[in-house]
Amino acid sequence: QVQMVESGGGLVQAGGSLRLSCVVSESSFDLYHMAWYRQAPGKQRELVADITSGRSTNYPDSVKGRFTISRDNAKNAVYLYLQMNRLKPEDTAVYYCRIWGGILDAWGQGTQVTVSS
Numbered sequence: 001q002v003q004m005v006e007s008g009g010g011l012v013q014a015g016g017s018l019r020l021s022c023v024v025s026e027s028s029f030d031l032y033h034m035a036w037y038r039q040a041p042g043k044q045r046e047l048v049a050d051i052t053s054g055r056s057t058n059y060p061d062s063v064k065g066r067f068t069i070s071r072d073n074a075k076n077a078v079y080l081y082l083q084m085n086r087l088k089p090e091d092t093a094v095y096y097c098r099i100w101g102g103i104l105d106a107w108g109q110g111t112q113v114t115v116s117s
Contacts, residue, residue: 002104002106007020007111011116016115024079029099033100034071035069039094047060049063051069063091090115092114
């Protein structure tokens with residue numbers, strides 16, 4: 001069973017920065033596609049950024065130029081990061097990491113990000 005642990009959420013003022021982290025408990029998962037999603041109250045879950053095993057990245061226009069996704073492989077673990085700069089109140093949501101490929105599709109438990117105006 002995949003273990004995924006997210007951290008780094010919190011309360012920040014508009015214009016500030018946060019860095020989210022997600023640790024996946026198996027180094028072979030570096031071969032898989034990974035992404036960050038978010039879900040605000042009353043809204044559908046949406047893609048924030050994704051990154052392939054070859055480190056190609058993709059962002060929606062709402063976060064392009066402000067958010068940066070990255071990943072790193074270490075002994076027995078894969079790390080996924082989301083650097084969020086120039087945060088806006090509309091970025092407030094629960095942020096989830098996801099890893100998938102083949103029959104695998106796993107999500108983290110989510111971490112709350114709140115941006116005050």
